[in-house]
Amino acid sequence: MQTSRDLYRLSKGCFKTTLYEIRFLTLRSCSRASRFLEFQFRKAQTSLSSLSRCTNIASRRMSILALFMLRVRFAPSPTGFLHIGSARTFIFNWLYARRHGGTMILRIDDTDVERNTEASLQSIYEGLKWLELDWDEEYRQSNRLDLHRASAQQIFAQGLAYRDFTPAAAPAQSDGAWLANPGMRELSAAESDRRAAAGEKYVLRFRVPRESEGGEVAFQDLVYGPQSKTIADLEDFALLRSDGTPTYHLASCADDADLKITHVIRGQDHLSNTFKHLLIFDALGCTRPQFAHLPLLVAPDGAKLSKRRHGPVVSVTTYRDAGLLARAFINFIALLGWSPKDNREQLSRAELVESFSFEGVNRSNAVVNFTEEEPFDPKALWLNSQHMRSMPATDLACYVAQELAHDGIPVPFPDPWLVQAVDLLRARYITLKDFAQRGLPYFTDEVVMDATSLERLTSPARVGLGTLASRLAANPEFTDATVEAALRALAAELGLKPGVLINAARAALTGQAAGPSAFHLFTIIGRDRAISRLRAVAE
């Protein structure tokens, strides 16, 4: 639960950022804002109870404003499939937005025309769709180039940027310590204008204050705490490329400002970039958003996850295709770098939303534990099995039906029998794939005998199963109880240990030595099918 201190801290930041816009709400009527908020909250399915904790009117008022003004964004660039690291960034943004009744924005950062692909964009949508996570607004950077250029112009007009006519081909000195192009930085305005007018290509660079002029850039990271850097240590980074398109830094900041983003939640790889971004926000004259950087997801060797080095395990669709439940994946990913601090491991989406806060976010990179042989982190698999076991069987049946349909296995849906079958099987399966693979004898007529099953179908057992088949056929009543009674009675008559016949029965019905209790099995397999399978192995 949120403490009023959190709320206060949060509201303080947002209050500053959006002072102008919210003036109209400022409070003649707390109750009106409150009603509005309540609506927002309902939308986000969270409760209003945290508010009642703010006793003081001023903080209560600010909380209200902050809460409904909160805006976060997920800004992927469509240059590959949806990476699990990106998915995690989305998830954390989403959790934070939903936790506080804020607005979740999807912004496609596609300023790099060279590398963007439509396929990649589709892969992002596909991944997000699987996660069953939503967003409230959507933008595409390529539609906002005018804004970016205007922002660049605004910075340039203040003398905070300069034109660099150095040809792209000439690489910056490789011996490190590159900060600025002195010749270009000091170029006179007249000379700069003349060359630009003559059509000479240039890169627009930010004029980073040097030793004599600037002190430090500092900010408070919501995860990493106080951050600061000597401004003079920053290089004169590019704002506009020589073809006039904005760089990531410019486009991102201009959009964040324009979209009134209040909290930038992103990977820790942007922590150092934040200093540049702060310079841009300041140059643009807009209020800085708050920042929360997330520790990175890395491979067991400590390297950043990459498709080239680590293969398809870094793509969210791989998890989907392996039969994981979105809820388990989200649960797993959320626990990488974040902890509810109370020893809970399995959390529902609602519990995640309810307990998420930056205080629980760790600062060191998290290893996704996979190997060549075992491509999925064992914990992800375990969480999946836990979710399969604890979710309503009808819900699981829905996913199972989809999975089976995908594999071309016809199955009635919705259907009580399916629900029962799923319920019987789920305690020993760990992914949805298991239903379509190990579950074949339950959902189709295909029975493939495994070696252990064959061993259990001893000659006396086969004789017994033959008799059992006749007896079941003779008795119109067919329930778990009648089957058990018949089986045990028969075992006694034949002088066999019940287990021998029971195990043989399972082998005959499923071809599998491992599986659910034989007595629950018969009714799920069905009377006719069961009898014919018994006869097929009978002697």
Place this chain on the structure above:
RNA sequence: GGCGCUAUCGUCUAACGGUUAGGACAGAGCCCUCUCAAGGCUUAAAUAGGGGUUCGAUUCCCCUUAGCGCUACCA
């Protein structure tokens, strides 16, 4: 190289300076049992190294080491 960030069991993590350093996954063992699971119980396993500060450091400070990130007209 410069700058920044990080450092607890194999992995994910907990421990607002005082705990027998806790939990989970994976491992081992036991119980349960018609098989396999599930479930229950038990077990092994960690504060990177060195200095401070303190009555007392996993915790605060410094150094070393290691890892990661930024250092592009990529994002």
